[in-house]
Amino acid sequence: MDRRCPDCDVHMEDVKLRTYDANPLAVTTDEHREGILGKLGVHERLDVKALMCPRCGLVRTYADLGDLD
Incomplete structure (x- = not known):
């Protein structure tokens, strides 16, 4: 990730x-995780x-x- 200071x-x-x-x-998103954990209500972290x-x-x-960097 190549970021520059705005100041x-x-x-x-x-x-x-x-x-x-x-x-x-x-951070935890509103999206549910994949597989069994998602079915149990565990959110993506x-x-x-x-x-x-x-x-x-x-x-x-x-x-x-991930791939959006």
Whole structure:
């Protein structure tokens, strides 16, 4: 993923964002998962990718949509 800072116009670097219990961040969509878990009502979970500007410190998060990068 090649993103540029909207303020500084420099390449943003990958960083890891974690919760206090050390779990990676994720989002849950309204879409049901495939297979048996989806039939049981489990929703799709997407990992969150974080990028930080090395100049100003701006952090942006993006849902990892896989092939749409």
